[in-house]
Amino acid sequence: MAYELYYWPMIQGRGEFVRLALEEAGADYVDVGRKPKGEGGGPGAIAAFLGDEANPRPSYAPPILKDGGITIAHTANILLYLGGRIGLAPDDEAGRTWAHDLQLTVTDFVLEIHDTHHPISNALYYEDQKEESVKRAALFLEHRVPKHFAYFESVIDRNPDGAHLIGAGLTYPDLSIFQLIAGLRYAFPNAMARIEPDYPNLTALHDAVAARPNIKAYLESDRRIDFNEMGLFRRYPELDG
Amino acid sequence: MAYELYYWPMIQGRGEFVRLALEEAGADYVDVGRKPKGEGGGPGAIAAFLGDEANPRPSYAPPILKDGGITIAHTANILLYLGGRIGLAPDDEAGRTWAHDLQLTVTDFVLEIHDTHHPISNALYYEDQKEESVKRAALFLEHRVPKHFAYFESVIDRNPDGAHLIGAGLTYPDLSIFQLIAGLRYAFPNAMARIEPDYPNLTALHDAVAARPNIKAYLESDRRIDFNEMGLFRRYPELDG
Numbered sequence: 181m182a183y184e185l186y187y188w189p190m191i192q193g194r195g196e197f198v199r200l201a202l203e204e205a206g207a208d209y210v211d212v213g214r215k216p217k218g219e220g221g222g223p224g225a226i227a228a229f230l231g232d233e234a235n236p237r238p239s240y241a242p243p244i245l246k247d248g249g250i251t252i253a254h255t256a257n258i259l260l261y262l263g264g265r266i267g268l269a270p271d272d273e274a275g276r277t278w279a280h281d282l283q284l285t286v287t288d289f290v291l292e293i294h295d296t297h298h299p300i301s302n303a304l305y306y307e308d309q310k311e312e313s314v315k316r317a318a319l320f321l322e323h324r325v326p327k328h329f330a331y332f333e334s335v336i337d338r339n340p341d342g343a344h345l346i347g348a349g350l351t352y353p354d355l356s357i358f359q360l361i362a363g364l365r366y367a368f369p370n371a372m373a374r375i376e377p378d379y380p381n382l383t384a385l386h387d388a389v390a391a392r393p394n395i396k397a398y399l400e401s402d403r404r405i406d407f408n409e410m411g412l413f414r415r416y417p418e419l420d421g
Numbered sequence: 422m423a424y425e426l427y428y429w430p431m432i433q434g435r436g437e438f439v440r441l442a443l444e445e446a447g448a449d450y451v452d453v454g455r456k457p458k459g460e461g462g463g464p465g466a467i468a469a470f471l472g473d474e475a476n477p478r479p480s481y482a483p484p485i486l487k488d489g490g491i492t493i494a495h496t497a498n499i500l501l502y503l504g505g506r507i508g509l510a511p512d513d514e515a516g517r518t519w520a521h522d523l524q525l526t527v528t529d530f531v532l533e534i535h536d537t538h539h540p541i542s543n544a545l546y547y548e549d550q551k552e553e554s555v556k557r558a559a560l561f562l563e564h565r566v567p568k569h570f571a572y573f574e575s576v577i578d579r580n581p582d583g584a585h586l587i588g589a590g591l592t593y594p595d596l597s598i599f600q601l602i603a604g605l606r607y608a609f610p611n612a613m614a615r616i617e618p619d620y621p622n623l624t625a626l627h628d629a630v631a632a633r634p635n636i637k638a639y640l641e642s643d644r645r646i647d648f649n650e651m652g653l654f655r656r657y658p659e660l661d662g
Contacts, residue, residue: 236579237519240526240572250515254525261518274491277502278478284495284528285481291532299540300553301560312541312553319542331481338477 182208183262184246186229189213189222191411192363192404194255194290195243200355201259203398205266211403255290256283259352268352275346282335282345282353286360289328290412293363296320297414310418317419321371325364329379332357336381343384350392357382358389363413368420423449424503425487427470430454430463432652433604433645435496435531436484441596442500444639446507452644496531497524500593509593516587523576523586523594527601530569531653534604537561538655551659558660562612566605570620573598577622584625591633598623599630604654609661 183202187195189211202209212229215221226242239253245261246252252261260280263269269279299316300309332345341348345357361382365372376383389395398404407413424443428436430452443450453470456462467483480494486502487493493502501521504510510520540557541550573586582589586598602623606613617624630636639645648654 236581237522238572238575238579239522250518252518253522257518257521257525260521277491277493277498280501281478281480281494281498284498287525287528288532291529295536295540299536300557301564303560303564312556315553316541319544323542323544331479334479338479340477 181248182210184210184212186212186226186244186246187242188226190405190408192359192407192413193243193411196359196405197255197286197352197356198243198245198258198262199403200359200395200398201262201266201268201352203403204350204355204392204394205262205268206394207262207266214403254287256280256287259283259356263352268350268355270346270351279346279351279353282332283356285328285331286353286356289324289360292320292324293367294412296367296419297416306414306416310416313416314418314421317368318421321368321375321421325371325375326378329375329382333379333381336385343381343388345385350389354385355389355395358386358395361386362390363407366407367413367415369415370420422489423451425451425453427453427467427485427487428483429467431646431649433600433648433654434484434652437600437646438496438527438593438597439484439486439499439503440644441600441636441639442503442507442509442593444644445591445596445633445635446503446509447635448503448507455644495528497521497528500524500597504593509591509596511587511592520587520592520594523573524597526569526572527594527597530565530601533561533565534608535653537608537660538657547655547657554657555659555662558609559662562609562616562662566612566616567619570616570623574620574622577626584622584629586626591630595626596630596636599627599636602627603631604648607648608654608656610656611661 185195185198212221213223213226217224230239230242237251243255243258244251244253245258252258263276263279269276296317297306297313298309299312306313335345336343339345344350345353390399426436426439453462454464454467458465471480471483478492484496484499485492485494486499493499504520505517510517537558538547538554539550540553547554576586577584580586585591586594631640
């Protein structure tokens, strides 16, 4: 049975980290939100799934993956569940735990990225917290991007088996590094042109992922939603210091 | 062999969610940071462990748990690893995944709580972002606390087996609900006096956890660090709207 992904159809957002894994693996999946409304899709289907009061184990927020009778929320939890099943995680417990550890560092970084354009509240428009966003983004680019990049760069340096985060082959956190680099380049082109050259492992990993046949085909397809200013990575020139 | 917890000794912080699980289970563990410096403890020991350049799988940040040859970082990942081993998680995969799902919602909420006093940057003192903190905290108390509380309240409502999050017995996310309530009461006593009565399941769960013999003994011991203004939950009266 196909995996069912429940996520907002208008953005890459957090769901994109899951889409990339499913696409790389060539897994059979349905992106429910992107199906036509007449076929049970669209944002209404996501909201309905989320609001189902009969669900004994309700999810807090999308992305949510349904695999037959099991429902899993949180990007990192979904990838932990999928990793072994679709060949994108180590087989042993120590390796699985390590992959999940890296993904949880991505999770925290993603929330920090989000808050560059929403430092005060999700309940306010960006325009109503622009001044604070300018402050937060400047310090984010000065401190947090280099700290996270240096960390992931060093994980690749310490991997004796290749230019990936873990072992000799691709694992799902590698796909997330691709997405982080692509998204940050979109949101902060000036800052990234300055910062990224110090982290050649990350650039090389981004390029290696982008060149993989399934990812390349996905990126060129209509299934890849364009970056936009509703998503996680937003291009606001005043934040790109 | 005893579990070794690596976490800052001066705060409850994120490590406290792990300490509570180890204490409830009566697990054999060493809180490395709280040992005397002469016995290899103290904050220097945590920093040294974190900065060990020979570690092929470096952690991004504490808390870190060492169990023999395996090292695990991120609170939720540590609890996932420990849960089954110390009898605080369901046995089946769907149950384990669900417990982890709830814990990851706690993780995101914890970062939101942290950012009420650091909305602009960790690189600045609270005093240098106080104005923005006042704005963020007010909207956090108005929107985010009720949203998370309503979610966890509803999870307990939907559990047919008892006044816990999962099944008939205690699991590690229950301990985290205790800690969230205790911490938010410390940080925002006025707001919590107003908000908490709407969520009786959460208050009852907090009280049930606090009354458990191992937790009660822990809370009364010197091992429980007091809440303070270096930690996650900080009492700044100007934020308690």
